[in-house]
Amino acid sequence: MNERSRTQLEKLLAYHAQGIFGLEEAANQIATLATVEDAGEMLAYVPEPLQSAVRSELVREASRFVGGECLQPEDSPFEIVGTSYKENYYGKIARTLLVTESHHDRPQLSVVCLPSFEPEWALLLLDVKRVGFMLSLRTAKSPIWPPERTEEVDVDNVRVKIDDALADGMKVAWEKMMRRVRHALPSSVVLDGVSYHFSFRAAAGRTHSPHPETAPGRLVELSHALRAYVEASDAARSAIRNSVLVNVEWFRQLA
Structure with a gap:
């Protein structure tokens, strides 16, 4: 995970901790940030219960990509x-x-x-x-x-x-x-x-x-x-x- 991604991830985690992003929105934003190369590292960086929500979101997004459903x-x-x-x-x-x-x-x-x-x-x-x-x-x-x-x-x-x-x-x-x-x-x-x-x-x-x-x-x-x-x-x-x-x-x- 590069420095830019780490900074963005920490910002999203802070927003979630402050209640700005709920569980679903935070998971969606983090899954959007993740790439094929750094998804595992990023997931390990996220605490529970948000980690489980992010994992589910990543699985859902992977299925979308198999079908070519995303830009x-x-x-x-x-x-x-x-x-x-x-x-x-x-x-x-x-x-x-x-x-x-x-x-x-x-x-x-x-x-x-x-x-x-x-x-x-x-x-x-x-x-x-x-x-x-x-x-x-x-x-x-x-x-x-x-x-x-x-x-x-x-x-x-x-x-x-x-x-x-x-x-x-x-x-x-x-x-x-x-x-x-x-x-x-x-x-x-x-x-x-x-x-x-x-x-x-x-x-x-x-x-x-x-x-x-x-x-x-x-x-x-x-x-x-x-x-x-x-x-x-x-x-x-x-x-x-x-x-x-x-x-x-x-x-x-x-x-």
Whole structure:
């Protein structure tokens, strides 16, 4: 267990001792913090009866991962300034797709889609001063990858106003999935496919070509439905909105 994890664990234990976190909440937070490498050491550090609750939570989360039901954690890569190959790419994504038009645009959540062989796109929910909620869809006209490309990539930018019910539903779905962010079990490196990076407030999580019947798969489906909503004609949006709200209801029922 590294120093950062130990500090976070001690803070969670203190919150539990002070009554800020109950048994269930503390166990959930500690299980979220644990990784495959340090789960045993972390468990030994936790006193009873909390230890038993954490053990049960770890077993439950392991079963979720077997079924691919969680997003994997990440510090939002689009906020990292670096010189590595991947950091250069993420930096170009941020400069191209995650920009807003005005300081009045307050991003609430986002999804960034990075296909292997197609142009990248990003969808942001914005709270715009004196306007309300808007969806902003920015789609690269040609792939931003590879990062050593020197020419600027043109972007299609579409913004549509949405009602509070749709915006609130998006927040529910994203928040539910951020609570399900867990470290993945060891796996082989995935080269092709589509990666999705989600953010909500200070939390971020990712998934790669998830199975459509899993929770990450449903979040991907919702993201594509919201993209279709932005791109649709006014006449077609009503039906898509209804489909989106049905999808959102599934997330409301998600444990």
